[in-house]
Amino acid sequence: xxxxxxxxxxxxxxxxxxxxxxxxxxxxxxxxxxxxxxxxxxxxxxxxxxxxxxxxxxxxxxxxxxxxxxxxxxxxxxxxxxxxxxxxxxxxxxxxxxxxxxxxxxxxxxxxxxxxxxxxxxxxxxxxxxxxxxxxxxxxxxxxxxxxxxxxxxxxxxxxxxxxxxxxxxxxxxxxxxxxxxxxxxx
Amino acid sequence: xxxxxxxxxxxxxxxxxxxxxxxxxxxxxxxxxxxxxxxxxxxxxxxxxxxxxxxxxxxxxxxxxxxxxxxxxxxxxxxxxxxxxxxxxxxxxxxxxxxxxxxxxxxxxxxxxxxxxxxxxxxxxxxxxxxxxxxx
Numbered sequence: 001x002x003x004x005x006x007x008x009x010x011x012x013x014x015x016x017x018x019x020x021x022x023x024x025x026x027x028x029x030x031x032x033x034x035x036x037x038x039x040x041x042x043x044x045x046x047x048x049x050x051x052x053x054x055x056x057x058x059x060x061x062x063x064x065x066x067x068x069x070x071x072x073x074x075x076x077x078x079x080x081x082x083x084x085x086x087x088x089x090x091x092x093x094x095x096x097x098x099x100x101x102x103x104x105x106x107x108x109x110x111x112x113x114x115x116x117x118x119x120x121x122x123x124x125x126x127x128x129x130x131x132x133x134x135x136x137x138x139x140x141x142x143x144x145x146x147x148x149x150x151x152x153x154x155x156x157x158x159x160x161x162x163x164x165x166x167x168x169x170x171x172x173x174x175x176x177x178x179x180x181x182x183x184x185x186x187x
Numbered sequence: 188x189x190x191x192x193x194x195x196x197x198x199x200x201x202x203x204x205x206x207x208x209x210x211x212x213x214x215x216x217x218x219x220x221x222x223x224x225x226x227x228x229x230x231x232x233x234x235x236x237x238x239x240x241x242x243x244x245x246x247x248x249x250x251x252x253x254x255x256x257x258x259x260x261x262x263x264x265x266x267x268x269x270x271x272x273x274x275x276x277x278x279x280x281x282x283x284x285x286x287x288x289x290x291x292x293x294x295x296x297x298x299x300x301x302x303x304x305x306x307x308x309x310x311x312x313x314x315x316x317x318x319x320x321x322x323x
Binding site for chain 1: 216223227240247
């Protein structure tokens with residue numbers, strides 16, 4: 001099935017086309033989202049939401065970019081949205097705890113072990129992921145798309161809708177920040 | 188003199204040793220940082236959980252059923268319609284009130300109002316009391 005056939009099928013709400021799309025992109029979406037949210041349960045929820053959004057809004061997809069670019073954009077935005085809402089819940093949680101009527105656990109990112117990391121690197125990778133979680137949203141998105149999905153700067157610039165030099169700058173700043181935080185931890 | 192030069196030599200070796208140790212530690216630290224930064228090089232892509240499509244389909248069907256199963260009063264169309272009616276009624280009342288007060292301001296001048304108040308607050312009993320006092 002070619003990309004244009006797939007898009008046409010999706011626009012006609014063809015279940016076969018949708019199944020094909022999910023099977024083709026589920027790992028890319030899940031891996032990207034998992035690397036951002038760093039929690040398998042949340043990653044599955046967000047990945048499902050990504051495909052639901054694709055299914056619902058495919059009629060508005062004009063085909064100006066590749067389908068994969070559009071899906072990566074939705075996945076990145078959704079994952080970052082979840083992190084933002086968790087952070088605001090955490091902030092609100094601190095406030096409600098002051099008044100003593102909050103029994104729900106607030107968002108505390110623990111150690112995250114990505115399933116694709118080699119066993120002998122797990123400990124170092126966990127430290128790196130902890131540092132990645134501290135990066136600003138745009139740096140985090142660029143770094144993860146480049147390192148975890150092996151996307152080129154050009155592809156990342158299409159996804160994030162910024163110029164290639166801007167992606168280079170985001171990557172440079174991300175690496176500098178990670179180096180600084182890791183150095184701070186190893187002192 | 189020999190003692191002094193020997194002492195200086197000793198101090199120099201001590202400083203050099205210290206610098207060397209520091210340099211090695213720094214190199215080790217840099218190496219360790221690089222090791223951490225490179226720990227995700229060649230990472231394998233995480234696969235979506237098993238039966239991902241089945242679970243996604245079930246969720247989509249549940250959401251569609253949820254919208255249809257919603258009681259009439261909670262349907263978004265009804266809620267939005269009710270909200271529009273409430274906003275319209277509020278706007279209508281506010282508009283009417285402001286135009287009525289404008290009319291009051293425009294209708295009469297201040298002397299008319301003073302006379303109106305004066306006539307309302309001139310008690311008829313004052314005259315009666317006065318009459319009673321005279322009779323006494």
